Amino acid sequence: METKKTSLYKLHQDCNAKFVEFAGYQMPIQYAEGIVEEHKFTRNHSGIFDVSHMGQLFIYGGDELIKDLEKIFPLDLKNLKLNHSKYSFLMDKDAGIQDDLIITKINEGFLIILNAACKYNDLRILKELLSEKYEMVLDENRSLIAIQGPKSSQILNEVVEGVKDLNFMSGNWFSFENQKIYITRSGYTGEDGFEISISNDFADKLTRELINKGSKLVGLGARDTLRLEAGLCLYGHDLDKDKTPVEANLKWAISKERISKGDFIGSDIIIKQLNNGVTKIRVGIKPEGRIIAREKTKIFNQSDVHIGEITSGTFGPSVNGPVAMGYVENQFSKKDTKVFLEVRGKKHAASICSLPFYKKSYVKGAN
Amino acid sequence: MSEVKYSKEHEWIKLEGDVATIGITKHATEMLGDIVFAELPEKGSNVEKDGTAGVVESTKAASDVYTPVSGEVVDTNQEIVDDPSKINQDPENSAWFFKLKIKDKSEMDSLMNKDDYDKFAKETTT
Numbered sequence: 001m002e003t004k005k006t007s008l009y010k011l012h013q014d015c016n017a018k019f020v021e022f023a024g025y026q027m028p029i030q031y032a033e034g035i036v037e038e039h040k041f042t043r044n045h046s047g048i049f050d051v052s053h054m055g056q057l058f059i060y061g062g063d064e065l066i067k068d069l070e071k072i073f074p075l076d077l078k079n080l081k082l083n084h085s086k087y088s089f090l091m092d093k094d095a096g097i098q099d100d101l102i103i104t105k106i107n108e109g110f111l112i113i114l115n116a117a118c119k120y121n122d123l124r125i126l127k128e129l130l131s132e133k134y135e136m137v138l139d140e141n142r143s144l145i146a147i148q149g150p151k152s153s154q155i156l157n158e159v160v161e162g163v164k165d166l167n168f169m170s171g172n173w174f175s176f177e178n179q180k181i182y183i184t185r186s187g188y189t190g191e192d193g194f195e196i197s198i199s200n201d202f203a204d205k206l207t208r209e210l211i212n213k214g215s216k217l218v219g220l221g222a223r224d225t226l227r228l229e230a231g232l233c234l235y236g237h238d239l240d241k242d243k244t245p246v247e248a249n250l251k252w253a254i255s256k257e258r259i260s261k262g263d264f265i266g267s268d269i270i271i272k273q274l275n276n277g278v279t280k281i282r283v284g285i286k287p288e289g290r291i292i293a294r295e296k297t298k299i300f301n302q303s304d305v306h307i308g309e310i311t312s313g314t315f316g317p318s319v320n321g322p323v324a325m326g327y328v329e330n331q332f333s334k335k336d337t338k339v340f341l342e343v344r345g346k347k348h349a350a351s352i353c354s355l356p357f358y359k360k361s362y363v364k365g366a367n
Numbered sequence: 368m369s370e371v372k373y374s375k376e377h378e379w380i381k382l383e384g385d386v387a388t389i390g391i392t393k394h395a396t397e398m399l400g401d402i403v404f405a406e407l408p409e410k411g412s413n414v415e416k417d418g419t420a421g422v423v424e425s426t427k428a429a430s431d432v433y434t435p436v437s438g439e440v441v442d443t444n445q446e447i448v449d450d451p452s453k454i455n456q457d458p459e460n461s462a463w464f465f466k467l468k469i470k471d472k473s474e475m476d477s478l479m480n481k482d483d484y485d486k487f488a489k490e491t492t493t
Contacts, residue, residue, distance in 0.1 A: 029427070030400060034400050034401045035400055035425070035426045035427070036401040036403070036426065036452075037401075221426060221427060224426075225426055290403075291404070292404050292429070294429070314426050314427075315404065315424070315426050317426070344422065
């Protein structure tokens with residue numbers, strides 16, 4: 001299968017991107033300045049991310065759709081206000097995570113943002129679960145552009161008047177060149193920011209305007225270091241079918257009201273784990289010194305017993321040191337527990353720490 | 368004047384008397400991206416031609432550093448361990464990795480000169 005290109009491909013080339021294949025797409029891993037500079041620019045100013053490879057699934061329907069989606073997602077969707085967003089997951093019957101996602105209530109139904117590598121499988125699963133009752137469009141005619149960082153509100157507002165009044169985790173339709181674009185105040189970097197759903201034909205123009213206002217393109221490399229510092233999970237690494245939301249320490253994303261009823265896919269396991277505890281759980285891990293412990297690094301306790309594995313690990317440019325996440329046996333998950341990480345045959349000291357590594361600066365209300 | 372030679376693993380080596388200074392090339396640093404971690408061989412240890420003698424890591428991945436010749440490690444550059452970004456800034460000069468007291472000068476013969484290496488590096492980029 002030929003790799004796909006996003007509508008910003010030409011712009012990426014113009015900005016000297018290095019490309020990698022990711023989920024069937026040619027995506028920019030970094031630009032000329034490199035991952036560390038791009039990361040810092042996002043934290044200090046504003047970075048633009050092409051995330052057009054991600055799935056934008058529109059599902060159209062009314063009250064019946066809300067009821068049907070509540071059988072799938074552990075969310076209180078009937079009380080989700082128009083243009084408000086929630087983080088959630090698509091689970092199997094054993095509560096294994098098949099994808100993590102953001103779902104937004106729009107006028108005609110819902111917009112769900114899915115991971116690129118999962119989107120076609122998600123669509124197949126959802127079609128089956130919803131018995132093809134509703135119109136569903138995995139819209140590949142729209143690009144998804146994120147702008148993240150403390151200056152993103154000011155810069156985007158110069159191009160799309162009014163976005164600065166959006167609250168965190170909410171969105172609305174705006175206009176750009178007479179095109180309807182949907183913007184949410186959200187992101188995945190630990191910074192204030194926005195995600196813009198825009199027709200492919202206008203994505204390049206919008207992005208170039210943001211660059212003209214002082215923002216810069218940032219690649220997937222820095223996206224990974226940013227999200228890891230922010231303690232956010234990456235599907236296929238920190239989350240997969242062998243992990244449940246409770247094990248992933250994401251129980252905050254499960255509606256308490258829905259747990260009390262327990263009528264969604266995977267709810268039996270979720271309720272059992274919430275009542276009885278879990279054997280493994282996701283934690284933050286801070287290696288001592290500069291050693292980087294990457295995915296699949298084994299974690300040992302002080303008695304040299306294997307107690308878990310790293311699922312994401314890199315160097316955090318804002319932390320200025322190594323950062324990691326992983327799963328350990330529950331009894332070793334307390335903050336400040338000493339552990340050892342086996343890197344290239346040697347054991348290196350580390351400790352369990354709370355997430356995020358880098359404190360977020362999301363905007364709660366309008367400014 | 369001592370000549371600088373280059374290996375296919377993208378190390379440079381400069382021989383002065385029987386002591387060789389070894390580092391990684393600018394081309395290697397450009398391929399790796401921002402270097403955020405460096406591990407060097409221990410002083411006093413012996414390393415074998417084409418064997419691993421260190422590690423560099425970018426934010427993305429870890430890569431082994433090989434030694435183009437055999438010898439005893441007589442010095443290592445702690446500055447690049449403390450601040451690995453120096454490797455990106457000045458790879459073929461102040462950001463050297465380690466110095467070896469070499470055993471067999473003839474091991475230098477199979478290495479490339481600058482022109483040959485530049486050509487080789489160009490070909491391996493694409």
